Amino acid sequence: MAFFEENTAEALPPQDLVTEITRLKKARNAVILAHFYQESEIQDLADHVEDSLGLARRAQTTDADVIVFAGVHFMAETAKILNPTKKVVIPDLAAGCSLADSCPPDEFGKFKISHPNHFVVSYINCTAEIKAMSDVICTSSNAEKILSQIPENRPVLFAPDRNLGRYLMEKTGRNMLLWDGSCMVHDIFSEKRILQLKTKHPAAKIIAHPECEEKILQHADFIGSTSKLLNYVESDASNEFIVVTESGILHQMQKKVPHKTLLAGPPEDASCACNECPHMRLNTLEKLYLCLRDLSPEITMDEGLRLSALRPLERMLEWS
Ligand code: 13P
Ligand code: SF4
Secondary structure, three states: OHHHHHOOHHHOOHHHHHHHHHHHHHHOOEEEEEEOOOOHHHHHHOOEEEOHHHHHHHHHHOOOOEEEEEOOHHHHHHHHHHOOOOEEEOOOOOOOOHHHHOOOHHHHHHHHHOOOOOEEEEEOOOOHHHHHOOOEEEOOOOHHHHHOOOOOOOOEEEEOEHHHHHHHHHHHOOOOEEOOEOOOOOOOEOHHHHHHHHHHOOOOEEEEOOOOOHHHHOOOOEEOOHHHHHHHHHHOOOOEEEEEOOOOHHHHHHHHOOOOEEEEOOEOOOOOOOOOOOOHHHOOHHHHHHHHHHOOOEOOOOHHHHHHHHHHHHHHHHHO
């Protein structure tokens, strides 16, 4: 296969890329884990396509030698924290997360010090440094369950997503101190355009991810993590849905319910594809091929930091 290894991936036609990725995956004893927000061709090649919690569990228990994480950096980092003997690679090391970026460790450290009695619950969309400063981690799938296990008289500091935090306060009735972070994709949906779409499709159910703003969530018939949204379109009797989250999820939804109508939640600006995460979409089939070929870029981490971030992650998995 020297031919492929000496040529740029961009020169390969897509079919050859698929064949090569499949061959290399076997040769490397690798597992490809993909988030629902990845390009559809990456989802179709992955061994597992799941939400953040599902992918963390897969990463923890895999017996593959290499984890190829088709997602963003904090997800691949979580895989490394949970399963350090595996080589964890990501197609594009620059695939970050605006939500994780909205919580810089030095500022969060000061915030935490000024609230010493608070139990720190961090959404998994954060850096290893923030995880290391947390008591427990949660995802949008298990957040309510995690919160229910913290003694009621203990004040809670929730970071970094203010939208998810506010939603959880309303849902559980528990007051929390919120870090003021958010996701650039879930902040961009247009209430006006969603309601216009609903007027054109009155039978459609509005379903939304809890990272959306309150003005959007107030119109939702169902709110949940990506996997819960996927299950909902399958189990609910309706035939039309307005899906207010990153549009990559529509691929798996369409596969599960090809007979149903799925409408992507519109962003404020009608001319942009702002309901696609620019970080997630940095990963391409070409980069996935190169990553498997070169086993790079690799996720590496200081062992002290890893151990500090592991404790709250393990607690999350125990409590879920
Ligand atoms: P979940 O897949 O856990 O719902 O998370 C959504 C998300 O924003 C990932 O970046
Ligand atoms: Fe981060 Fe938002 Fe992209 Fe998810 S969709 S990776 S939260 S920026």
